[in-house]
Amino acid sequence: MYYSDDLIEEVRAKNDIVDVISGYVKLQKKGSSYFGLCPFHNEKSPSFSVSRQKQMYYCFGCGAGGNVFTFIMEYENYTFLEALRYLAERAGVELPEQDESEESRKKAGVRSTLLEINKLAAQFYYAQLKDPRGEHALSYLKQRELSDETIRAFGLGYSGKSGKELYRYLKSKGYSDDILFKAGLIAFNEKSGPYDKFWNRVMFPIMDANSKVIGFGGRVMGDGQPKYLNSPETMIFDKSRNLYGLNRARTFRKPYFLLCEGYMDVISLHQAGFGNAVASLGTALTSGHASLIRRYVEEVYLTYDSDEAGTKAALRAAPILKEAGITARVIRMEPYKDPDEFIKNMGAEAFEERIGKARNGFMFGLEVLEKQYDMKTPEGKTEFMREAATRLTEFDEEIERNNYIEAVAGAYHVGYEDLRKLVGRMAVQKGLAKPVVRAKTASGREKENGIVKSQKILLTWLIEEETIFRQIEKYIKPSDFTGELYRTVAQLLYEQYEAGEVNPAKLMNHFTDEEEHREVAGLFHTKIKELSTAAEQEKALKETVMRVKSHSIEEATHNLEPADIQGLQRLMEDKRALQDLEKLHISVN
Template sequence: MPYFSDDIIEEVRSRNDIVDVIGQYVHLTKKGSTYFGLCPFHNEKTGSFSVSPNKQMYYCFGCGAGGNVFTFMMQYENFTFGEAMEALADRAGVALPKQEYSAAQKREADKKQRLLEINKEAARYFYTLLRNDRGKHALAYFQKRELSEETMKKFGLGYSDQYSDDLYRYLRSKGYEDEILKESGLVTIDERRGGYDKFWNRAMFPIMDVHNKVIGFGGRVMGDGEPKYLNSPETPIFDKSRNLYGLNFARTTKKPQFLLCEGYMDVIALHQAGFDNAVASLGTALTAGHANLLKRYTKEVYLTYDSDGAGVKAALRAIPILKEVGITTKVINMRPHKDPDEFIKALGAEAYQDRIDHAENSFMFEIRILEQQYDMKDPESKSAFYHEVAKKLCSFTEKIERDIYVQAVAEKYMLPTQDLQRLVGKYGMQMEGIRKQPTQLKTGINEKNASARGIKKEDGMKQSQKLLLTWLIENTGLYHKIKKYIAPKDFTEEIYHKVAEVLFQQFEESGEANPAKIVSMFPDEEAQKEIAALFNARIHEIESKEDREKALKETIIRIKQNSIKYRSGHLAPTDMAGLMQLVTDKRDLEELEKLHISID
């Protein structure tokens, strides 16, 4: 990751007004001093997404997404921080200092850049061939599949010529050497045959990464050749287990879930029909890498695999992989049709949306497929099925979730719920660690009660500290009225303490707050989100000035009392300086309780 100084980061941030940048992606409407719009990070009908030109920050009161202009670009465009810096610096005309790389790093970066150039050149060539006489068979194929010219252009579809060295000769004419062409995966170099193409006489599907850079290709043979579908091999820029076809488009969908398909044509057909949330793995079974990639963009995945036996097996393999990373999964039923492409051609987009709306819970899908292995008319086989179902139900470690599924399965198969619950309990007790359940349950109840009391208190204090930090940045004159009584040490939450230190320093040095700059000091995305939340605590619901002043005073007193109590509990017996400070703080607290604090 490239290193940038704090000064250059702040220059780039300050020269990219957050309202202007976000306004390119989200329709914003001004209300008072703040802009509002529909949140691009979750599906909503009423605009809870706020952008503050004063704070140079955004915050969604619905899903909690928030940060500064860098955070937005990283979340929306899925950029790294370095990529966000480069994009915003380019937008503002800021020249970034050249990064120092080792000789090996420079060679590797140069190689990857050349491979991207080669793929881009190849994609352009294939795209051109499709649209002249040499590509008429591939064009006819795409047209037969009912793809519009607009769709073909969107996905950059093309054709690789019937001559097996056509692309090789073209790329050589562009100045690329055999060594780099071999590494691209587009060309094979043979001592006897020379250079020849990986893809020839095929309808071509460029594969793009999330930043719309061509990293590989898929090709469907025109005619009876084998294999029917061929993909680029792994290269320094193409890892098929960590990329998904169509993700460059699907990542900006407003739909609440992703549709996971098996093939390129399924993705393209779904996008053409208006389902811009469709993606597919690249000629390989779903991997943990795919699942983690999906998790960055969605919490829900609907499997829309082929309805044949192979598609069912693929779905059964995918479900636990997705569950492992915390993705909720459902299965779309496309019968009597084979795949999404065929379904939409036959029944249309509206019918497909209905199938999405009625998609099957993945666990119930697994149970339904399991049922097919048993003769439900035979009592012995039927009993064996119920025992297998009970074993599967034990996979739910949360009792409440397990009970819900027990009830759902019992209702579907007309079983008494208590009988199935008893069977699940029997198998559950046989599992490692479950035998300790009575002890754990007793401890858990005690911990839960204690935790509930502690969390309520902690949450109340966190909220008080949030409120005061929000007050300080929205009413900068307040700082000089309260700095005698409140210091960064009084913010006992670790991240709030760090923020308060920087904020108080800003007030002392310039008399102004720069919350967006503070966000940039925290590289972790979750920390940035939390800081955005603490700078957007709701304080304006108290209407009258008198009530707001009373609430402010009570908040400051509460924070000070908590700080004194916290430091008293952590004070070493020999710490005389700390003890004297506590005495001073208690005296200040008594004075504070008599004080009137104006918010003017």
């Protein structure tokens, strides 16, 4: 669905960013901006800034930033279109639907209906739990030491024994058999006809990141099989891309998730105060799960069962998380089977201690591997170290690999150099040698970072002070900024100045990707070194402008084709402009 730039801007303008964010974050006015604790990372001192003038937010701690669309996208885990529709509804702006195809309208209608049905089913199951017919299910939950508040918070329920109760209820609401089958709540038997997919089970509503019910898990009462049953895949439920408890964990102020195996583990941990616990939905961890987790945290503590199956699951999960850029640590539950048992017997404080003692995922893998060898014999230990060295070759970056070599050498009392050489030999023998990713030279890195920082500082200055823009627009053009994103931002900013309306929040409407929003917001909030006098500020500004222009000329010279006469003429003009800049006095007043 395409919406015009004017309509997008109307929606943005009618949703004041301070008002919107105040609904999520407690803000306090300081000067011309508002500050609060960042909702996107754990912090004790407020570094989250919201500007009513700019209609933008920015966190000086984690770099999160953007306009009102960005905030809703990042906080609610919405796409740009979902954020637009949400804010349009909030502001009472009607979005046209006539441009949508019949197929897309039909698909959106089915999706909306499935969400309605699941919500009604969750309410029905909850009511059944409180009914006398659900007494044994409620008793089971009480025996598991769940409080009324926890049962209510997670919407736990019960599906009756008859196998027809939910079906009759949903039919009374006017839904067809076809749509109920698509919801995954009804099955069909030639002999008895339609019947409830879940019956005689404690029900666990599965919610997406925005707390919308998308499916269910059911734990059988008694000895029936299977013990746990999940909703089938539907238009709204993809078990490989959702996590149980994520809707609550994503707003919990911890920089990591506790990843569990089962629903009860998640619920027990939340009840004990560990609100950052999540679980995969009856399936092994996938790359889709890892990508979802990476949106919220960069570290995961695996709290899988302490049995052999749980250990294998942890060993499988660690490399998947690493591939997604997530650090994995492993919490051991011994002498108990899982977090639920551990919490009941040892309590929250003891679990917190286990978190502090969690093992690095790679080192945990070696501890498990170690049990396969007789470490008391030279032969056994040698074979183990060879396998450990082979695993160490999997680290592409030289610095990271060397750090792990050092850790392994210390843990198993071998020489660092001896182990490093063994890693090299195993890489060659096993055909695992990979090109080393070396860091750039210090001078090259500093130069590159210096140019990028200078361009960010200059864009921040330009958005803040029109007088500065008017003094340098003759010398610095959008094409002087390197990188497509920086050039695009500069071009849009220059166009706004020409139109007489500088509006950074409107400028951001040009971008729909969340990461682009974050980076663009950073361009307008670069920290500028505090300079005490106007003369110092003017000197710093002139040096920044000169650096940006000089680098632009260097890039143009390097890329100039010998036969490009027009390019040569532009280059000569730029060099003259640079000479003029050296004589220019730039005022910050």
